[in-house]
Amino acid sequence: MRSEINIAPLSRLRFADGVLLLLLAALTALSPRFLPAGAIGEQLTVTAMDSVTEIPLGVDGRYQIPGPLGPAVLVVENGHAHLENAPCPLKICEAMGSIERSGQVIVCLPNRIVVKVQGPEEVDAVSR
Amino acid sequence: MRSPARITTLALLVAGAFALASLERVLPNPFPMIRLGLGNIMTLVAFVTLGASGGAWVTAGRVSLVAVLWGGVFSPTAVLSAAGGAASLLIMIPLFLSGRFSLYGVSMGGAYAHILGQLTVAILLYVRSPGLLALMPVMGGAAIATGLFNAWAAGKLAGVLVTQNAGRSTQHAVDR
Numbered sequence: 001m002r003s004e005i006n007i008a009p010l011s012r013l014r015f016a017d018g019v020l021l022l023l024l025a026a027l028t029a030l031s032p033r034f035l036p037a038g039a040i041g042e043q044l045t046v047t048a049m050d051s052v053t054e055i056p057l058g059v060d061g062r063y064q065i066p067g068p069l070g071p072a073v074l075v076v077e078n079g080h081a082h083l084e085n086a087p088c089p090l091k092i093c094e095a096m097g098s099i100e101r102s103g104q105v106i107v108c109l110p111n112r113i114v115v116k117v118q119g120p121e122e123v124d125a126v127s128r
Numbered sequence: 129m130r131s132p133a134r135i136t137t138l139a140l141l142v143a144g145a146f147a148l149a150s151l152e153r154v155l156p157n158p159f160p161m162i163r164l165g166l167g168n169i170m171t172l173v174a175f176v177t178l179g180a181s182g183g184a185w186v187t188a189g190r191v192s193l194v195a196v197l198w199g200g201v202f203s204p205t206a207v208l209s210a211a212g213g214a215a216s217l218l219i220m221i222p223l224f225l226s227g228r229f230s231l232y233g234v235s236m237g238g239a240y241a242h243i244l245g246q247l248t249v250a251i252l253l254y255v256r257s258p259g260l261l262a263l264m265p266v267m268g269g270a271a272i273a274t275g276l277f278n279a280w281a282a283g284k285l286a287g288v289l290v291t292q293n294a295g296r297s298t299q300h301a302v303d304r
Contacts, residue, residue, distance in 0.1 A: 020233045
């Protein structure tokens with residue numbers, strides 16, 4: 001006795017596939033709404049090598065951020081921040097672009113760096 | 129069933145998945161946030177030829193091999209790859225067993241679950257901020273596209289394998 005595999009129903013799009021496709025497309029399109037756009041941020045919280053540093057967003061500057069793979073450069077320009085010269089293999093952190101609104105993050109997992117924008121409320125809560 | 133034929137097929141699919149995953153790591157990627165997830169093609173072929181448990185073994189085998197041979201068993205990369213693999217199986221197995229979805233649905237669901245699993249674990253374990261969800265439009269859109277592509281490739285490959293095996297004993301096949 002031999003059990004035949006009929007792959008025809010598995011290799012052709014079916015109704016349920018279409019439903020799933022629409023659901024996932026909707027989830028993708030609506031995903032930005034899960035994260036309400038925060039206010040323009042005031043400072044950055046940089047977590048690197050297990051220590052937390054605060055850096056003002058209002059002042060332009062370049063900062064060396066240490067990591068187990070080597071330093072990356074955090075660039076603050078016109079109220080935006082982005083990472084440059086990252087030593088990690090995939091450079092996802094550079095591809096994440098620049099951030100400016102509270103709640104936005106840049107993450108480099110291989111190099112264990114997290115840069116987070118803090119809005120006015122959080123800054124008040126921390127420093128006053 | 130643990131027939132030699134089944135174990136051999138499993139081993140070949142795991143090796144294929146590891147090779148594809150490695151190829152993807154070595155090739156230059158102009159869009160670093162997007163992974164093609166080519167290794168999942170072999171998991172899908174395993175679903176077709178060996179059933180759901182075969183698919184689970186191929187994903188588990190690939191994730192373990194990549195973690196051990198590409199360095200860093202507990203590195204964030206390996207942890208996230210395991211999270212993605214587990215999440216994708218958690219979705220692909222019921223989608224496949226339901227019998228309502230073709231490989232396209234199973235693959236798309238798996239690819240999407242993979243990124244959701246990764247983002248969730250990355251947020252809970254490393255980032256501790258939901259801000260990472262900002263990546264969802266790019267990663268989600270890519271997951272749908274790569275999921276469809278991988279399903280197409282897996283359908284072709286499974287077609288060839290099934291036709292080639294048709295003359296031989298394929299007792300190990302189909303235990304959905």
